Amino acid sequence: MILPEHEAKELLEKAQVPIVPTRIIDSLQDAADAAEQMGYPLVLKLSSSRYSHKTEVGGVFLNLEDQSAVARAYDELIRLRQKLHGEAAIIVEPMAPPGAEFYIGVQRHDGFGLVISLGLGGVFLELFKDVSFRLLPARRSDFCEMLNELKTWPKLRKGFRNLPPVGDDHLIDLMDKVAGLSLAREDIVEMDMNPVMAYADRALVVDARIVTSG
Amino acid sequence: MTISSTMMEKLKRAFNATRIAVVGASQDQHSVGIGPLINLLGSSFQGDIFPVNPKYETLLGKKCYPSLEAIDPPPDLAILLLNQNLALKMAEEAAQLGIGAVTIVAGGFKEVGAGGKELEESLKALAEHYQMPVIGPNTLGISSFHHGMHSIFWHLDTFPGPVAVISQSGGVGTALGQCLRSLQCGLSHFVGAGNCSVVDFGDYLEALSDDPAVRTFCLFIEGLHAPRAFYEAAGKVAARKPVVVYKAGKHEEVSRATATHTGSLTGEYDLYRSMFRQAGLVEVQSTWEAAVSAKALSMLQLPGGNRLCALTFTAGPSIVAMDMLIGNGWKLPDLSPATKEAVRKIIGEKTAVATQNPVDLTGPGFLPHVYSRVLQALTAEDYDAYFLVWNYNRQIRLPLPELEQLQRTVTKPMVLVLLANPFEVRPHLEECAAKGICAYLTPEDGAMALNALLNRRRMCDR
Structure with missing residues (x-):
């Protein structure tokens, strides 16, 4: 069984493996709250046990610089979720700086x-x-x-x-x-x-x- | 360890057997049935040899027995020179008689497919049931040269020495033995591991690791059916004695389908390589390199570090060697002003000498008393190892007694590259071996030898 990304990260976090902070969002308000805590730019992703290669299905939005970019990405992911896997989660995380x-x-x-x-x-x-x-x-x-x-x-x-x-x-x-x-x-x-x-x-x-x- | 401690005890006894039965012994010069007898008789085996074959009264002057049962008490080892079906039956008989271990030379087991696989499963079950180690099948057998127990069935020209060869292939194993022989290095043991159906590589390593006759292990592996067990056994042994390994079959991909990246990234050989390194083994890439490395690791002590000094009177060979040596992490620190001065004094003012490292003496350097006095001056410095090049000339004496003396006093590894052909300098090579001077005929071989020492040093330092 493939764990969806947010569950995989939860497992890592419990084992004290340092991970980028990740949160499930269920609304645009959640996204705004996350932005306040994490700061821009943000990343929005589809976290699904069925589609682990999420970039290939268009389930990753990187470098979202402001609220409107986040809103557009969120809408896209909602649509994608309906199409691919209703039980998938939408997650947000801060964009990691280049390294x-x-x-x-x-x-x-x-x-x-x-x-x-x-x-x-x-x-x-x-x-x-x-x-x-x-x-x-x-x-x-x-x-x-x-x-x-x-x-x-x-x-x-x-x-x-x-x-x-x-x-x-x-x-x-x-x-x-x-x-x-x-x-x-x-x-x-x-x-x-x-x-x-x-x-x-x-x-x-x-x-x-x-x-x-x- | 994959076998029980009972089996391990019996296996150790087989390597030190004093009573050996040769079942299917024959007087036919061209049969495998004569091989173990010729080898045992030719290597002055002091124990008892029991040829078994109902067809003969005597064989090569030895009393011949009609059956295993007729030998009392039962021997430590029975070599079964029979086809696979008869061998299986005879193995069971041997086990019931309480014989310590058997060697099955026949092929026709798992390597031939379905029918053979069943046969091999029966063999494993039998060994397990009677707790009797089975060497092979599909093997030349085993030899312990220090007590004349040369009992493999094929010819191998060697002499008692420091290297234990354990090879999955009889052909590569004998090639390793012959390469070592041509480097004036003998064997402590020869083990044809064959199919490793019952006794596996790790078991052989463990069985021989306490034997003081073994200075270095030299392995040839095609593929292991229990790599993790090997890793654990080999790691323990390598912590105490050098283990050189040569692996064939490098291009098989792991065929396992996986959901993530790892599967597609992992060639099976990548895992072997990593495992060898992690276990502290010295991996080599040819039979020759295996022999060169095993000889150096057996004859020389390890360098304390990577500071190398090279001495020559001809530049090219040391340049060739330095490419390989520096590439593997050796450093060539410069001589101290005092040593430079000492070298200049020995050489005299007339000759232009490069008193850097490598020290190239050119002209007068080929005089044995000059060469050895310069080397003596160099040994006063804090180097970890010495690389010596000597271009052979039959008009000029080799400074071997001086080298022997110096090596004894400085107690640091010295490798001598003697640029010569092995036919002409054979007596000198034998003299080197007798004096404990580790000599090779090409700069590349000398570099390989020093690299093996440094690699082993690194393994020990982790």
Whole structure:
């Protein structure tokens, strides 16, 4: 079973994995309240257990700068929800500032058992397949080696182009927490976090898919 | 560990067997049935050999037995040189007689498909029921060279040494043994793991890990059916002894369909690679590199760090090697002014010598007393390892006694690259081996050897 994004994030949050604050909205008033707390720009998304590739179905609106942009996105998502999946939720979150984008995944493999993967995230994941792996449980030094095995890491670490530099400790902490969660919860079959934004002073999960058994 | 502790005890006993039955032994020169007998007799096995074959009274001068039952008390190991169906029957008989372990050389099990798979399941059930380890099937068998128990059925020219080869393939395993032999390095054990139906890679590692004869493990793996169990066993062993691994079959994709990205991103080899590294193994990319690395890891102590000093009197070979060495993380710190001065004094004023690192002595450097005195001066510095190039010339004596002496006093790894052909310098290579000088014939091999040491150092430092 694929968890809708907001449930996946709830699970991560409970395990102290840092995530971008996410809230379900049921009205434009909810959206306005969120904007007041989170500040613009905002992101609105459809959170559905059926459509985990939400960008492909037009279920993601990024960089909403003001109230009218939020209202237009909200109307679109209401329509989309009626068309695709009536039980889907509409969620709002603050737009994460630009940072190095990583991918973190966990998979239960028949022979190898629980495996964590780390890669260059965002849209480049499938293009470059710059990914490293470790079996879980793993030590902090293993997570550190995973970073060092990425071909793109030396450049990302220093701050590639306009991006801020990356503090590896925060990313390693995050991986450690994800590892802990997947080891504790045997019903988690797969996790897929992309992007995980990394900055000098923090790292956080912006989008997550979790597959559970049963 | 995938086998029980009872089976593990029996497996350890099989590696130290003093009573071995060879079932299906034959006097036909061209049959596999003669192989274990020839190897056991030729390696001065001091234990008892029991050929079993109702057709003969004697075989190669040994009394031949009509059946396993006729041997009393039961042997530690029975090598079954029979087809798969007979082997299965004989394995059961062996188990009932209380024989410690059996080797099944026959193929025709899971690797041939449906019928073979059933046969293999019966074999596993039998082993489990009687708690009897089965080596193979589909294997050359096992050899323990330090007590002359050379009992595989194929030819392998080697001698008792520090490397335990464990190979899924008999062919690659013997190739590893031969490569090591041509590097003047012998074997402690040869293990044909074969189908790993009952005893798996991790079990062999564990069974041999306490044996002081084993300095280094050298593995060839095609595919593991229980990678997690291997990871756990190999990690424990690698914490104590170097484990070199060569993996074939790198292009199989994991065929599992998944809802998320991970599945499509994960080639099976990526997982093997990561697992090897995480377990602290030294992965190599050819049989030759496996042999080069296993030899270095067996002969030399690990460097304390990555500060390397290179000495040569011909520039090119060290440039070639430095590409590989620096690429793997070695640093070449410059000599101190005092050492530079010392080198200049040894060489004399007339020759222009590059007293940087690599130290290229050019002209007078090929005089053995000059070369060894410079090396002595270099060992006064705080380097972690030494890379020595010597271009062979039969008019000029090799400074091997000096190198032996220096190596003993500085207790740091030294690799000698002897630019020569193996036929001409064979006595020198043997002298190197006897003196504990780790020598190779090409700059690339020398670099590979030092890289293996540094990789192992890193594994130990984590």
